[in-house]
Amino acid sequence: MPNWLSNFVLPKIRAVVSRKEVPDNLWKQCPSCEQTLFLRDLVADLMVCRHCGHHFRIGSAERFGMLFDNATFEKIELPKTAIDPLRFRDRKRYTERLRESQAALGAGSEAVTVARGQIGGIAAVVAAFDFAFMGGSMGVAVGAALVAASRLAVERQAALIVIPSSGGARMQEGILSLMQMPRTIIAADLVKEARLPYIVVLTDPTTGGVAASFAAIGDIAIAEPGAVVGFAGARVIEETIHEKLPEGFQRAEYLLEHGMVDMVVKRGDLAATLARILRLLCQPAIASVPMVAHP
Numbered sequence: 001m002p003n004w005l006s007n008f009v010l011p012k013i014r015a016v017v018s019r020k021e022v023p024d025n026l027w028k029q030c031p032s033c034e035q036t037l038f039l040r041d042l043v044a045d046l047m048v049c050r051h052c053g054h055h056f057r058i059g060s061a062e063r064f065g066m067l068f069d070n071a072t073f074e075k076i077e078l079p080k081t082a083i084d085p086l087r088f089r090d091r092k093r094y095t096e097r098l099r100e101s102q103a104a105l106g107a108g109s110e111a112v113t114v115a116r117g118q119i120g121g122i123a124a125v126v127a128a129f130d131f132a133f134m135g136g137s138m139g140v141a142v143g144a145a146l147v148a149a150s151r152l153a154v155e156r157q158a159a160l161i162v163i164p165s166s167g168g169a170r171m172q173e174g175i176l177s178l179m180q181m182p183r184t185i186i187a188a189d190l191v192k193e194a195r196l197p198y199i200v201v202l203t204d205p206t207t208g209g210v211a212a213s214f215a216a217i218g219d220i221a222i223a224e225p226g227a228v229v230g231f232a233g234a235r236v237i238e239e240t241i242h243e244k245l246p247e248g249f250q251r252a253e254y255l256l257e258h259g260m261v262d263m264v265v266k267r268g269d270l271a272a273t274l275a276r277i278l279r280l281l282c283q284p285a286i287a288s289v290p291m292v293a294h295p
């Protein structure tokens with residue numbers, strides 16, 4: 001029997017499992033409510049805990065799959081930029097950190113990926129961050145990617161949707177990373193000047209130089225539940241002003257209450273919400289049914 005099991009049954013199981021690309025660790029613990037979640041359920045729930053609603057961090061590939069109509073989109077090739085312009089080294093060489101992130105996320109990847117397609121039948125360009133790539137930090141390549149995304153949106157007369165998930169500027173690029181702040185603002189302005197929608201979906205976390213640049217100037221600012229959005233961390237602020245900060249400070253819901261974001265939208269409702277907003281902005285005649293029929 002053991003032979004039959006190990007020689008026949010196990011390979012079959014492995015073949016089925018690998019075909020569906022179910023990861024080895026089939027369970028994941030929710031960091032918020034500590035419930036154990038079946039990974040397949042979690043994936044089906046768009047990586048949102050079914051017990052407490054905690055939104056796990058997800059990458060650009062998942063974002064594109066869930067936002068574009070019929071999960072159909074085209075990834076855009078992004079401009080090549082100088083690698084390691086300052087020859088930076090902390091505990092590790094910057095080039096080594098880049099190599100490690102690219103090994104995990106695919107050759108040529110960076111902290112932001114851009115794709116185009118349709119959302120609710122409206123042409124849209126989406127720039128989505130991968131926090132897994134060096135904390136989603138913004139260096140020259142990210143700035144260049146956002147400029148490319150803006151130009152593409154203008155060229156295609158499409159809406160631009162940016163989904164940050166970032167710790168802020170990439171310190172390994174020093175002042176060059178800080179220069180991406182005004183650069184990405186100008187990029188977003190290209191879209192605004194063309195009278196096209198520029199929507200920001202703030203996800204956990206959106207902090208530092210990213211929170212203080214393009215992410216802050218969306219025509220419409222949407223946030224995912226529980227997302228931390230802010231310039232400096234709560235601990236740094238507390239230590240600076242010597243005061244206890246209120247409960248939920250810098251969380252999406254707190255920011256909504258204080259007028260910093262327009263809406264907090266659950267991940268499962270995000271695609272439909274974006275589709276509705278884009279239709280209202282781009283095809284108001286079709287999206288809004290008149291209350292009174294005029295002769």
Ligand SMILES: [Zn+2]
Nearest residue numbers: 030033049052
């Ligand atoms: Zn939970």
